[in-house]
Structure formats: structure tokens, C-alpha cells
Amino acid sequence: MAFAFLISFLGIVYFLVRRRNIFAASKNVKVLERYYIDRNCSVVLVRIMDSYFFLLVTPYGATIIKELSQNDIGQLEQSESFSHLFFKKLGRREKGNEEK
Numbered sequence: 001m002a003f004a005f006l007i008s009f010l011g012i013v014y015f016l017v018r019r020r021n022i023f024a025a026s027k028n029v030k031v032l033e034r035y036y037i038d039r040n041c042s043v044v045l046v047r048i049m050d051s052y053f054f055l056l057v058t059p060y061g062a063t064i065i066k067e068l069s070q071n072d073i074g075q076l077e078q079s080e081s082f083s084h085l086f087f088k089k090l091g092r093r094e095k096g097n098e099e100k
Contacts, residue, residue, distance in 0.1 A: 029046065029048050030047045031044055031045070032045045032047055032052075033045040040058060040059050041056070041058050042056075042057050043055070043056055043057075043065065043086060044057050044062075045086075051068075052067070052072070053065075054086065054089070066089060
């Protein structure tokens with residue numbers, strides 16, 4: 001009897017935790033790529049519904065660096081690398097592609 005009570009209690013707790021989980025997967029928000037600048041700071045490419053954003057994520061919060069235009073999204077669909085697209089938007093060259 002106690003075992004059945006324990007199993008049913010754990011089932012109820014699981015159901016409640018699963019239902020209230022704020023980190024559950026979402027159809028509208030998706031992290032596409034993450035580039036770590038250092039241990040506590042990263043640049044993230046995020047798709048929110050039909051918009052794409054570059055975010056700077058730190059332990060203290062997140063800041064929108066740039067919202068991508070439709071032209072940029074078309075280039076993104078062609079599977080350019082994250083770092084190439086990011087540095088292109090900043091107007092800088094990647095370390096591997098710099099001319100001496």
C-alpha cells in the first residue's frame with residue numbers, strides 16, 4: 001500500500017513540475033548558435049518567431065546587439081558560419097581570414 005502511495009505521489013509531482021517548467025522547449029523561441037567570448041559571456045543567435053537576433057548574454061542579463069534584416073536572414077538560410085556572419089555585421093574580418 002505504501003509503495004503504491006509513493007509511486008502515485010511521485011507521478012503527481014512529476015506532472016506538476018513538468019507542467020510548470022519555464023525552461024520547457026518552445027516552438028516560438030530557439031537558440032540557433034552560441035559563440036563563447038569567455039567563460040561568463042557569449043554571443044547567441046536566437047530565432048524568436050520569424051525574427052532573428054544577436055544577443056550578448058552575461059551573468060547579469062542579455063542585450064540585443066542586432067536584429068537581422070530579411071536580407072541577412074536569407075544569407076543565414078544559406079548556412080553561413082555564425083562567426084563569419086557575426087564579424088561581417090560588425091565590419092571586421094575573422095582571425096583566420098585576416099590579411100597581414
